[in-house]
């Protein structure tokens with residue numbers, strides 16, 4: 315890490331130089347030396363970028379769509395960045411898809427990076443907001459987060475974006491799956507991709523119906539905004555400009571209605587909660603392997619204490635003790 319100091323990296327970041335920005339994100343991801351300083355720098359400068367979450371079933375065409383969007387934005391003189399979360403699809407291995415977006419990024423000057431779901435201290439839920447903030451602070455806008463809409467963590471991550479785009483592929487019954495995963499509620503914009511295939515109009519009608527049903531039963535989408543549905547054939551680029559305009563349109567709606575501030579509020583609340591929980595989880599694990607923890611465990615084993623009472627004793631130790639076991643203090 316002695317090649318460049320944190321100060322030098324931070325000084326270079328506003329130019330959006332990919333290598334510098336990539337280094338900063340790596341340090342934040344690893345929570346290594348300097349991570350706190352970078353996080354402070356980024357947080358103070360963030361808030362300008364429009365954060366776009368793109369999700370949908372494996373193979374729906376998210377990466378192809380993102381590649382098309384990069385081209386549209388580059389033409390408009392914008393400087394987009396993409397975080398592709400867990401591109402290692404069990405079906406495809408991910409490498410090919412990652413490469414596709416990377417090729418698009420070279421052509422468009424965008425910053426593209428993939429993040430694996432494993433190996434992050436504190437998990438993906440913490441790694442993604444940290445990386446998004448670095449990109450925002452470095453002047454990238456929009457910042458896209460692509461995830462496969464399969465797990466709750468992924469849904470939470472894209473749901474925390476300013477604009478959440480759900481991609482469904484024509485003819486796969488994707489709309490019904492997405493509905494089950496709770497994705498209809500968090501989406502601000504729907505894309506029916508693979509419109510060149512049979513069933514595209516059925517997919518659109520299914521979505522329309524489900525949105526109507528949601529409205530009838532009182533589940534207006536979370537932002538009081540009827541989501542638009544855009545048809546695309548991402549492989550040819552057909553309809554992709556429509557997606558870009560719908561994203562801009564939603565951004566305007568957010569700003570004008572005051573929802574952008576509320577989305578920010580929600581994001582911060584979610585992140586502080588997740589980080590606080592992660593800190594406590596770490597401290598519980600440490601305490602349980604310490605002498606005090608062993609005493610409590612032993613008492614519960616001997617039936618001198620109920621497990622509940624042992625847990626209360628452990629929690630009380632954590633509350634009473636100075637916080638010397640948090641990641642901030644043992645990073646070394």
Ligand SMILES: Nc1nc2c(ncn2[C@@H]2O[C@H](COP(=O)(O)OP(=O)(O)OP(=O)(O)O)[C@@H](O)[C@H]2O)c(=O)[nH]1
Pocket residue numbers: 370371372373374375376377378379401403406411462507508509510511546547548549550
């Ligand atoms: N016919 C057709 N094929 C498409 C279209 N868009 C994408 N594809 C193809 O669908 C496959 C999957 O596309 P991706 O963009 O990698 O899908 P993804 O949603 O990013 O997939 P994961 O990241 O694995 O979840 C590729 O073979 C694409 O070429 C489209 O509009 N029409």
Ligand SMILES: [Mg+2]
Pocket residue numbers: 376377378401411460
């Ligand atoms: Mg993909």
